[in-house]
Amino acid sequence: MNIIQVNDTEEMSSIAAEKMIDCLKEKPHAVFGLATGSTPEGTYRTFIEQVHERKLDITKLTTINLDEYVGLAPSHPMSYHAYMKQHFFTPLGLEPSQTNLPRGDAPDPEEEAQRYEALIQQVGGIDFQLLGIGENGHIAFNEPGTPFQSRTQVVRLTANTREVNSRFFDKKEDVPTHALTMGLATIMEARSIVLLANGERKREAITRCIEGEINEEAPASILRNHAHVTVIADKEALRDISEEKIQKV
Ligand SMILES: O=P(O)(O)OC[C@H]1O[C@](O)(CO)[C@@H](O)[C@@H]1O
Numbered sequence: 001m002n003i004i005q006v007n008d009t010e011e012m013s014s015i016a017a018e019k020m021i022d023c024l025k026e027k028p029h030a031v032f033g034l035a036t037g038s039t040p041e042g043t044y045r046t047f048i049e050q051v052h053e054r055k056l057d058i059t060k061l062t063t064i065n066l067d068e069y070v071g072l073a074p075s076h077p078m079s080y081h082a083y084m085k086q087h088f089f090t091p092l093g094l095e096p097s098q099t100n101l102p103r104g105d106a107p108d109p110e111e112e113a114q115r116y117e118a119l120i121q122q123v124g125g126i127d128f129q130l131l132g133i134g135e136n137g138h139i140a141f142n143e144p145g146t147p148f149q150s151r152t153q154v155v156r157l158t159a160n161t162r163e164v165n166s167r168f169f170d171k172k173e174d175v176p177t178h179a180l181t182m183g184l185a186t187i188m189e190a191r192s193i194v195l196l197a198n199g200e201r202k203r204e205a206i207t208r209c210i211e212g213e214i215n216e217e218a219p220a221s222i223l224r225n226h227a228h229v230t231v232i233a234d235k236e237a238l239r240d241i242s243e244e245k246i247q248k249v
Contacts, residue, residue: 001223002230003210005238005246009198012232013042015249016130016194019230020047021056023128023192029060033129033187034088035140036065036080039196040130044087051092058092062123065101066131066140066187070154070178073105078168080104102152102180109154113180117152120186129190133197133220136160137205141181142219150183184222193226197233206233207240 006012020043023030034040051058065080074081081101089099100119106112120126131139136158142150143158156178157165166172187193197206209220210231223229238246 001210001226003238003241003246004230004232005248006232006234007249008234009042011249012196012198012234013046015232016040016043016196017046017050019194020128020130021050021054024051024056024058024061027127028057029062030127031062031064031123031125033126033182033190034063034065034084035130035132036067036083037132039132039198041087043130043196048088048092058094059098061094061098063088063094063099064120064123064126065099067179067181068102068104069176070104070109070180071176074101074103076104078174104176104180106180109178109180113152113154116180116182117186120152120182126190127192129187129193131187131193131195131220133195133202133205133209134161135164135201135205137208137218137220139184139187139195139220139223141179142184142187144217144219146184146216146219148216148222149185151186152180152182155179155181184219188222188226192228193223193230195220195223195229195231195233197231197237199234200236200239202233202237203239206231206237210241210245 068080072079102116162175166175169175208218212218214221
């Protein structure tokens, strides 16, 4: 695990965006695994600016998102479809056929999970996976206790995750109780992974991810079993990590 300490969110975003660009330049038909949440917003902005500035070809790119709330149609403003459209797909200029998210409004969510897992295999797997981390250590919506061998599935969200994510909704009760999420084993098949974290509120989750025991109570700790993971995080998130493990920019 390569751990890069950055000075601020802007630096985190530009390093992450540069890694996405490296992947795209090396493989124009790359498959990007993408995350939502507040953490990757700057990375998306910087990547898009750079793609336009350097006139990079994105017409062969495919994107596969990690998760979606069960019950929210793509048109729902709090859906991850809407988030991706606003922060990435539209400003980058991707065609709808290039982008993929689980359908939160699928009539049979379990069947949708299977379709989505099969789709990831059909596109040949993920070349570059971007991840955020939940305050409780979740990656995608794989909450503490999720089996390491899990694949794309329907999950119940913890009270903590619903509380944390209620900041995006009008009322706490509006936060869906379930989500469709790529599983931990699915994520681990990505060829390279970049995990982003900033701020004190991610400190405990990052400490457990990097220095705690590798176990299912700390879902992000599984990443230590992957050969190509880079954590890009700020001082606040890395406060408890031993100096010798950290690379500073
Ligand atoms: O980036 P944020 O908003 O702190 O969210 C962290 C993580 O939580 C989620 O938003 C899900 O709760 C993930 O998609 C994200 O990686």
